[in-house]
Amino acid sequence: xxxxxxxxxxxxxxxFAPLEEGKAGLYLCGLTVQSEPHVGxxxxxxxxxxxxxxxxxxxxxxxxxxxxxxxxxxILTKAAGQGRPWYNLAYEMHxxxxxxxxxxxxxxxxYEPAATGHIPEMVELxxxxxxxxxxYAAADGSGDVxxxxxxxxxxxxxxxxxxxxxxxxxxxxPRGKRDPRxxxxxxxxxxxxxxxxxxxxxxxxxxxxxxxIECSAMAGKYLGPAFDIHGGGVDLxxxxxxxxxxxxxxxxxxxxxxxxxxxxxxxxxxxxSKSLGNSLTIPAVLKNYRGIELxxxxxxxxxxxxxxxxxxxxxxxAVGLRRIEHFLDRAPAAETGDLPADFVAAMNDDLGTPAxxxxxxxxxxxxxxxLAAGEDATPHVARVLAMLDVLxxxxxDSAWATGGGDxxxxxAAVDALVAGLLExxxxxxxxxxxxxxxxxxxxxxxxxxEIEDTPSGARWTx
Numbered sequence: 001x002x003x004x005x006x007x008x009x010x011x012x013x014x015x016f017a018p019l020e021e022g023k024a025g026l027y028l029c030g031l032t033v034q035s036e037p038h039v040g041x042x043x044x045x046x047x048x049x050x051x052x053x054x055x056x057x058x059x060x061x062x063x064x065x066x067x068x069x070x071x072x073x074x075i076l077t078k079a080a081g082q083g084r085p086w087y088n089l090a091y092e093m094h095x096x097x098x099x100x101x102x103x104x105x106x107x108x109x110x111y112e113p114a115a116t117g118h119i120p121e122m123v124e125l126x127x128x129x130x131x132x133x134x135x136y137a138a139a140d141g142s143g144d145v146x147x148x149x150x151x152x153x154x155x156x157x158x159x160x161x162x163x164x165x166x167x168x169x170x171x172x173x174p175r176g177k178r179d180p181r182x183x184x185x186x187x188x189x190x191x192x193x194x195x196x197x198x199x200x201x202x203x204x205x206x207x208x209x210x211x212x213i214e215c216s217a218m219a220g221k222y223l224g225p226a227f228d229i230h231g232g233g234v235d236l237x238x239x240x241x242x243x244x245x246x247x248x249x250x251x252x253x254x255x256x257x258x259x260x261x262x263x264x265x266x267x268x269x270x271x272x273s274k275s276l277g278n279s280l281t282i283p284a285v286l287k288n289y290r291g292i293e294l295x296x297x298x299x300x301x302x303x304x305x306x307x308x309x310x311x312x313x314x315x316x317x318a319v320g321l322r323r324i325e326h327f328l329d330r331a332p333a334a335e336t337g338d339l340p341a342d343f344v345a346a347m348n349d350d351l352g353t354p355a356x357x358x359x360x361x362x363x364x365x366x367x368x369x370x371l372a373a374g375e376d377a378t379p380h381v382a383r384v385l386a387m388l389d390v391l392x393x394x395x396x397d398s399a400w401a402t403g404g405g406d407x408x409x410x411x412a413a414v415d416a417l418v419a420g421l422l423e424x425x426x427x428x429x430x431x432x433x434x435x436x437x438x439x440x441x442x443x444x445x446x447x448x449x450e451i452e453d454t455p456s457g458a459r460w461t462x
Contacts, residue, residue: 001348003058005229006304008237008259009158013350018228019257024060025227026052027219027256029236030112032069033093034078036281037100039294039309040265046295047262047303047351048231049106049392054347057390065222066109067215068094070116071208073171076198086198087116100282103291104298105392105399113218115209119200121217122209125251126185126202134250135185138176143188143205147212147247149181155246158259159238169239171210183243184210212243219244220253230256234263262303280309292393292400293318299353299391320361324388327364328381328395330371330452336389337382343390353391360387418449418460 003016018024028048031041045066052064070090079086094114101108126145129135134151138144149155149163156162168180189199189206199206209217219227225248232241241259248255267280285294297317301307340363346355367380388394421440428437441451449460 001345003054003348004350005258005260006350008261014258016228016258018060019226022059022061024055024062024229025223026055026062026064026229026231027215027223027227028064028066028109029215029230029232029240030066030068031097032072032074033090033097034072034074035093036283037093037097038282039280039285039298041097042100042104042106042282043265043298043303043307044231044233044262045101045106046104046298046392048260050299050303050353050390051229051231051260051351052107052109053390053392054351062110063223064109065219066112067218068097068112068114069211069214070094070114071198072211076194086195096283102399103282103286104295105291105397107392111222113222115214115218118214118218118221119209121221122213123186123202125213125217125220125247128251129185129247132250132252134247136178137204138188140176142173142176143186143202143207144173144176144184145186145204146177146182147185147243147250148178149183149246150179152246152250154249156242158242158245161238161242183212183239185213185247186210212240213247215240216244216248216251216253216255219255220248225253225255227256229258229260231260231262234261237261260303263306265307265309267309285314289314289318290400292395293321296321296391296393299393300357302354303351321393324360324364324384325395327367327371328384331367331377331381334378334381334385336385336394337379339386339390340383343387347390356387356391360384360391363387414449418444422451422460 004013005016006012007014016024026048028044031037048064048066052062055062071086075090076086079089082089126135129147130137130145133148135145135147138146156166163181166181168174169177169183171184174180186202186204187207187210188204189196189208198208200208219230230241230244237259245255282294294314297314298307300317300320340359343356343359346352346359349355363380363384367377367384370377370380385394389397421444425437425440428434428440444451444460451460
């Protein structure tokens with residue numbers, strides 16, 4: 001079965017046909033590093049991590065670029081409010097983002113370009129747009145440069161909007177615009193309110209890039225003028241992705257063949273965001289849940305489905321994952337095997353992770369039945385491990401061992417203590433002191449640990 005994905009531009013599920021056979025170029029709009037990442041932020045990272053993992057499983061040579069926006073109006077405003085340099089805030093939050101991705105086993109991209117490292121490429125692209133009469137420097141002497149939306153008849157095609165239906169762009173002072181919907185490519189330096197470190201030289205005077213030009217320049221540098229898939233959150237479709245596509249194609253670059261957008265995670269029906277004050281930062285969530293549990297929770301919903309976050313739902317996901325882990329703890333060791341056909345079909349159908357997880361549950365259920373009947377469950381163990389590996393949930397992945405160093409040490413300590421109690425319980429049973437054996441078992445159970453007697457000895461799980 002061919003891998004098929006939903007293309008936001010055409011609004012249909014399409015067969016994936018890469019520009020170059022055997023290769024896949026993927027660009028993901030990363031985060032603006034202005035604050036600690038929350039659950040809504042990392043959903044995009046997890047979803048597109050699964051995309052790159054699946055493409056690689058299918059045999060593609062994947063070039064995956066995920067940018068970081070490290071200069072932005074919000075970064076400047078927040079840094080000023082905290083009395084610190086803007087670059088210090090951006091750097092600290094970038095490190096927080098890296099820690100969050102590591103905690104959820106989001107594999108690093110091929111490269112992660114930062115906006116501030118690509119100013120020359122942006123200036124070059126803006127210069128080209130001006131030469132093609134698709135951009136202009138503001139006549140008011142501000143140093144601003146704008147994209148002329150009226151010069152590009154296809155503007156609005158990604159989101160299927162007409163220019164007359166659009167509201168004015170709010171990314172720069174409107175006084176220098178020919179049309180209120182024109183958007184900023186370059187922002188002249190405001191000496192009175194912005195630090196000098198946030199301005200770079202350009203043909204139009206010192207300033208900094210607009211948000212939209214960043215991704216066009218970085219995607220072009222690392223993936224070329226045309227590439228396969230552009231991804232991001234659904235909230236980026238307009239204006240960000242619409243503007244990216246318009247300015248890139250106006251410069252003669254075909255840009256993305258497919259557009260993929262993950263849906264929001266909401267709280268109380270509203271998009272999770274800092275401005276709403278309802279965000280759940282990753283460090284806070286990971287105080288009570290393992291990273292593998294949060295990743296499993298995020299994959300239980302299809303990437304295009306809106307998710308109403310609740311700790312009850314996260315608890316249920318954690319319980320479901322523990323059932324899988326419990327099966328693997330009880331079952332004989334096995335190497336990673338082949339993927340079930342139903343799992344492959346689910347993943348090939350627009351990354352259908354909910355259906356794929358249903359296949360995973362079925363395999364665990366059948367494996368448990370075989371174990372209970374005393375039959376060989378090794379083939380099921382191998383298939384379960386293969387499915388977990390594709391989803392980035394393999395229990396032996398080094399990310400889970402290193403991502404929670406304290407947890408790993410705690411598990412080892414508990415294992416030693418429980419092993420000692422189990423030895424005492426085994427001796428009590430050998431002495432036919434069943435009252436003492438039951439008392440030890442109850443003591444262990446009171447601590448939240450379940451004991452299961454198997455032909456190869458007692459096993460424990462939380």
